Amino acid sequence: MSYDLALLGWTALRAAELPDGTVPGRVSRVDRGAAEVLAADGRHHVRYAAHVRRASAADPVALPCVGDWVALSWLPEGRYELDEVLPRTTAFVRGGVSRDSVGGLSGDGQGQVLAANVDVVFVAEPSMHSTDFADLGRIERLVALAWESGGTPVVLITKSDLFESGLADLLADVRLAAPGVAVHAVSSQRGEGVSVVREHLEGSRTAVILGPSGAGKSTLVNALAGGEVMETQQVRAADGRGRHTTVHRELIPLPGGGLLIDTPGIRRIGLYDMGEGVDLVFSDIESLAEQCRFGDCGHTGEPGCAVLAALERGELPERRLQSWRKLQREAVWIASRTDARLRKEQQNKWKIIHKEMRRSGRARP
Numbered sequence: 231m232s233y234d235l236a237l238l239g240w241t242a243l244r245a246a247e248l249p250d251g252t253v254p255g256r257v258s259r260v261d262r263g264a265a266e267v268l269a270a271d272g273r274h275h276v277r278y279a280a281h282v283r284r285a286s287a288a289d290p291v292a293l294p295c296v297g298d299w300v301a302l303s304w305l306p307e308g309r310y311e312l313d314e315v316l317p318r319t320t321a322f323v324r325g326g327v328s329r330d331s332v333g334g335l336s337g338d339g340q341g342q343v344l345a346a347n348v349d350v351v352f353v354a355e356p357s358m359h360s361t362d363f364a365d366l367g368r369i370e371r372l373v374a375l376a377w378e379s380g381g382t383p384v385v386l387i388t389k390s391d392l393f394e395s396g397l398a399d400l401l402a403d404v405r406l407a408a409p410g411v412a413v414h415a416v417s418s419q420r421g422e423g424v425s426v427v428r429e430h431l432e433g434s435r436t437a438v439i440l441g442p443s444g445a446g447k448s449t450l451v452n453a454l455a456g457g458e459v460m461e462t463q464q465v466r467a468a469d470g471r472g473r474h475t476t477v478h479r480e481l482i483p484l485p486g487g488g489l490l491i492d493t494p495g496i497r498r499i500g501l502y503d504m505g506e507g508v509d510l511v512f513s514d515i516e517s518l519a520e521q522c523r524f525g526d527c528g529h530t531g532e533p534g535c536a537v538l539a540a541l542e543r544g545e546l547p548e549r550r551l552q553s554w555r556k557l558q559r560e561a562v563w564i565a566s567r568t569d570a571r572l573r574k575e576q577q578n579k580w581k582i583i584h585k586e587m588r589r590s591g592r593a594r595p
């Protein structure tokens with residue numbers, strides 16, 4: 231069994247970063263301390279080299295994750311070992327804070343990479359869901375998250391068949407909420423817009439689909455995969471063998487080209503991983519704010535406030551301003567949590583250094 235690495239997204243740029251004497255592979259799944267890796271000569275279950283384990287213990291961000299390109303070394307005992315995680319071009323990092331089992335926040339969190347080397351981030355929002363219409367605020371959050379990862383967001387208004395009458399207006403509103411982002415209407419049920427989604431995956435790009443439960447993500451994945459979410463003949467180089475059994479895979483090569491990453495972590499990803507993406511998704515308000523007379527303008531009635539002026543002229547929707555304020559409050563809070571963690575780390579580091587200094591001082595004759 232073999233894989234065509236180009237169809238898994240391997241590029242000349244990445245090849246230049248591969249250490250001599252190793253072979254490349256892409257992580258399709260991780261288990262504790264081991265990964266499933268797709269390589270030119272097949273699929274391998276590999277353990278991490280000692281230096282990878284050490285680096286990961288010091289900083290969880292160094293842990294291999296789904297989507298990573300890695301260098302494999304052949305060991306004398308006849309198996310591969312994961313020797314290095316190649317530089318990531320993009321990453322979804324759950325940093326600083328993490329959600330605990332009851333959905334609250336636990337402050338002990340350390341950065342954790344949920345998926346790497348994701349080129350395209352589809353943000354799926356149903357045109358209509360139960361009695362609700364598309365939630366623009368949620369789109370803004372997820373687009374911010376997408377920017378933060380380094381990937382390119384693409385908004386998909388799903389289930390477009392349910393809201394045909396208002397679709398044009400809705401798309402216009404969504405385009406205002408996500409400046410500079412491609413916005414498409416999709417109906418997996420009717421097969422409309424699916425080919426546009428596929429176009430974003432051309433060139434063997436890797437994507438994730440974010441969105442609320444019931445947005446139609448799974449239905450869209452099946453539409454993209456042509457009904458079966460499994461490896462296909464096309465991705466596996468011809469090897470004369472038939473299709474093999476479906477294995478739970480989190481990196482899914484699609485028959486039409488391109489790959490999807492679908493993991494529980496990515497499905498649960500939410501607000502708490504946004505960081506500076508907020509500035510990008512609200513670039514219109516940010517640039518208005520730069521025109522305010524006072525550098526520290528709070529946009530609450532100060533003279534010469536460009537933000538409120540735009541609001542009065544009807545150029546800035548009230549909803550969007552509120553959304554921005556809300557996200558900013560949350561971002562500040564998250565930043566303060568993260569900083570608290572950093573401060574603590576710094577303090578610990580200094581404690582160790584001081585201890586060392588005292589020790590070496592005592593040791594002196």
Ligand SMILES: Nc1nc2c(ncn2[C@@H]2O[C@H](COP(=O)(O)OP(=O)(O)OP(=O)(O)O)[C@@H](O)[C@H]2O)c(=O)[nH]1
Pocket residue numbers: 388389390391392416417418419420441442443444445446447448449450
């Ligand atoms: N009318 C209509 N219904 C759709 C469309 N796509 C999906 N649905 C329906 O919406 C419901 C939810 O779809 P799913 O694909 O399971 O949604 P999901 O986003 O994967 O949901 P989770 O797995 O909970 O995250 C199902 O009943 C689908 O049949 C569509 O294009 N039009």
Ligand SMILES: [Zn+2]
Pocket residue numbers: 519522523527528529530532534535536537538
């Ligand atoms: Zn202002």
